[in-house]
Amino acid sequence: MIERYTRREMGQIWSDLNKFRLWLKVELAVCRAWHKLGKIPDEALKEIEKRTFVDEKVVEKIYQYERVYKHDVLAFVSAINEQIQEYSHYFHMGLTSSDVVDTALALQIREALSLILEGLEKVIQRLRSLAIEHKNTLMMGRTHGVHAEPMTLGLKFLSWYEEMKRNKKRLLQALEDISYGKLSGAVGTYSNLDPRVEELALEELGLKVEPVSTQVVPRDRHAQVMYALASTACALERFATEIRHLQRTELLEVLEPFGKGQRGSSAMPHKKNPIHAERLCGLARIIRANLLVALENIPLWHERDISHSSAERVILPDSTIALDYMLNLFLEILEGLVVNPERMLGNMELSHGLFASSKVLVKLMEKGVHRDKAYDMVQRCAMRSWEEGIAFEKSLMEDQEVNAFLSQEEIRQALDPWSFLKHIDQIYERSLD
CATH class of the missing domain: 1.20.200.10 (Fumarase/aspartase (Central domain))
Structure with missing residues (x-):
């Protein structure tokens, strides 16, 4: 990833320096395991642990070996072996x-x-x-x-x-x-x-x-x-x-x-x-x-x-x-x-209250109106509101067929935006328990 999008701490995790240090960490853990099983003597392990390290100079040494070997792990092993020459036969063993x-x-x-x-x-x-x-x-x-x-x-x-x-x-x-x-x-x-x-x-x-x-x-x-x-x-x-x-x-x-001095x-x-x-x-x-x-x-x-x-x-x-x-x-x-x-x-008003169409539909159904019939009634009023640019409430209240089933108060209740959110507390309780 390019530097522009690389935060320092994450960038360090993926640096070659950190990679080779982790390789060494694995190798030393293996050496200690061999030591516990009697394959590496005490003195040898002590010297391997004391002498081995990876810094920027060692990384550069690894690069030099890799240019010849075309193999990064062997290059790493050779660079570390320089640090523990007489004990190198214990390193990367098996x-x-x-x-x-x-x-x-x-x-x-x-x-x-x-x-x-x-x-x-x-x-x-x-x-x-x-x-x-x-x-x-x-x-x-x-x-x-x-x-x-x-x-x-x-x-x-x-x-x-x-x-x-x-x-x-x-x-x-x-x-x-x-x-x-x-x-x-x-x-x-x-x-x-x-x-x-x-x-x-x-x-x-x-x-x-x-x-x-x-x-x-x-x-x-x-x-x-x-x-x-x-x-x-x-x-x-x-x-x-x-x-x-x-x-x-x-x-x-x-x-x-948008910060002070920022330009768009x-x-x-x-x-x-x-x-x-x-x-x-x-x-x-x-x-x-x-x-x-x-x-x-x-x-x-x-x-x-x-x-x-x-x-x-x-x-x-x-x-x-x-x-x-x-x-x-x-x-x-x-x-x-x-x-x-x-x-x-303000943006809610752009659609003249048409968001309430589903509420009106359900109210008509609750009055016993067949669903398809109720849908046609509400859609007719909604299209009039949209095409003429008038409030959905006005369109509903002026529709004789709708008025035969719903009172003006019932229409106003359906148009209350908060009536859509009566269960919001339950949703929050379910999420934030």
Whole structure:
């Protein structure tokens, strides 16, 4: 992911420096396991632990070896062996490259997901606060972009809150299911290893043993991570799309923050564009597309090929970096969101009260009017209201057939927008219990 969308902490997680340090962490855990089984002497382990390290100079040394070897793990092993020359025969003993790479990758993904979950929790709490704050902020609900029935802005936020709680569950489950390593050798048979080495080393690393591995950890685990990332990104895109629609000049009900000194257009000084919401939508497309790549990484040849490797080096850093950025950008939008309740009420009047058509329909049915007949009556009054630009209430009260069943007071009750929200407390209780 480009620097523009990379927050420092997440960027460090995916740096080569951190990657190689995690590789070393795995290798040392294996050395300690061999030591416990009597394969590495006390003095050798002590010196290996004391001498081995990874810093920027070591990273550069790894790069130098890789330019020759064309193999990053062997380059890493050679660079570390320079630090422990007389003990180098104990380092990477019995392992294949994927033992180190896949196990360390699990640790790396865990770090990334933990950071994402921190940002997600902040968004969840902010959405909860906004849902409570705007519980009674009346606005028009829309379907197909057209006025439907009254709702509140708080209900919209409550829907977002619930969706992000579901995404939190998905990410937590992905965190659990990616927390597996493998130290079982070339095709997973422990041909040059002892299963106890795997158990001891992974326990130290806080990972579980992959029950049946090949040369790699099965890639359905990584695809599950990508699905959790993509699902969360798509949720943010849904919310951002709503903000973009509500910020249109014709609506102006909700606007993303526009800071002092900010400029919206190089040509039109009046512009306040929803650029941050649009950015969220664009980045979501990348993460969603990366999910397809993760799914295609699952069917590898036989016990392993490396077609997944090059793809993962792009999609996993890019997707976690992008989502981390998106969550924090969305939080900024929520914290500075501009809400215009007066405009919401004004926009409700644009359809002359036609939002009450369903209430009138039900009231007529309750009076015993056949549903199709009632529908025709209400539709006739609604079309007159719309075509003549008169209040729906007036159209209803002047319709003799409607008046034969409904009193003027009953019509007024049906037109009360709050009559649509009589169960809002129950919805909130169900969500915020």
